[in-house]
Amino acid sequence: MDITDFAMDLFGLRGKNAIVTGGNTGLGQAFTMALATGGANVFVPSLADDDGATAAMVRATGARYEFMQADITGSGTPKRVVDECIERLGSVDILINSAGICPLGEVLEFGRDKWDATVQVNLTAAFEMSYEVAQHMVPQRSGKIINICSMFSFLGGRLSPAYAATKHGIAGLTKAYCDELAEHNIQVNGIAPATTPRPSPPTRAATRRPTSACSTTSPPPAGATRPT
Numbered sequence: 001m002d003i004t005d006f007a008m009d010l011f012g013l014r015g016k017n018a019i020v021t022g023g024n025t026g027l028g029q030a031f032t033m034a035l036a037t038g039g040a041n042v043f044v045p046s047l048a049d050d051d052g053a054t055a056a057m058v059r060a061t062g063a064r065y066e067f068m069q070a071d072i073t074g075s076g077t078p079k080r081v082v083d084e085c086i087e088r089l090g091s092v093d094i095l096i097n098s099a100g101i102c103p104l105g106e107v108l109e110f111g112r113d114k115w116d117a118t119v120q121v122n123l124t125a126a127f128e129m130s131y132e133v134a135q136h137m138v139p140q141r142s143g144k145i146i147n148i149c150s151m152f153s154f155l156g157g158r159l160s161p162a163y164a165a166t167k168h169g170i171a172g173l174t175k176a177y178c179d180e181l182a183e184h185n186i187q188v189n190g191i192a193p194a195t196t197p198r199p200s201p202p203t204r205a206a207t208r209r210p211t212s213a214c215s216t217t218s219p220p221p222a223g224a225t226r227p228t
């Protein structure tokens with residue numbers, strides 16, 4: 001290859017197929033659009049209803065959009081999601097683990113119900129999705145896994161010990177998968193956004209959201225710092 005052979009297409013994603021969990025709302029929707037704009041087809045498993053807005057925006061870029069209503073914490077669901085993506089799009093080249101929840105509560109009332117629900121979505125489902133895509137990425141010797149971390153991958157914060165714990169956990173999972181999968185030409189990275197407001201209503205895709213998601217629109221208890 002010669003220096004004059006440089007072309008922006010080298011950075012394009014045309015022909016690649018991506019899964020974005022929770023990719024029809026909030027930051028997940030932004031990741032979906034970023035991938036589609038780069039040329040990738042996107043498969044979105046999400047608990048939130050799909051009103052067609054994300055599909056319309058993705059298809060306007062020329063990329064394909066496939067949606068699967070799914071609770072990724074369900075037993076066997078991450079495998080079904082990956083199988084369905086391969087069935088509909090032909091392969092899985094990229095995974096973005098974006099689905100996440102953030103139940104709030106003061107220490108004395110933050111019990112196992114909130115803890116378990118947060119661990120299941122933010123950590124266990126992200127692990128299982130990563131495990132299932134790795135089954136395909138290792139033999140094909142290529143792939144990208146991107147985990148959505150948080151400032152609370154590094155901080156403690158108030159009102160959601162489970163959020164901080166799971167976001168620390170996913171940072172660790174990112175490093176462990178990165179260290180082991182690099183030799184298979186699979187890159188594993190984490191992104192830690194700060195508080196990010198949701199898009200305004202016309203571009204907002206979700207019609208039903210999990211009540212405890214990391215919303216920036218429903219305020220935390222007075223005086224509290226919202227986990228992000």
Ligand SMILES: NC(=O)c1ccc[n+]([C@@H]2O[C@H](COP(=O)([O-])OP(=O)(O)OC[C@H]3O[C@@H](n4cnc5c(N)ncnc54)[C@H](O)[C@@H]3O)[C@@H](O)[C@H]2O)c1
Pocket residue numbers: 021022023024025026027028045046047048070071072073097098099100101121148149150151192193194195196197209210213214215216228
């Ligand atoms: N918004 C922020 O300020 C911010 C900052 C840092 C990190 N994050 C992280 O970014 C990610 C997206 O956050 P957001 O604020 O855009 O959230 P959001 O509430 O808009 O989206 C959450 C998505 O996760 C999906 N989801 C939740 N539980 C699920 C389940 N069991 N099965 C399938 N899908 C499920 C929902 O359907 C929804 O699409 C999260 O991991 C969050 O922790 C957000």
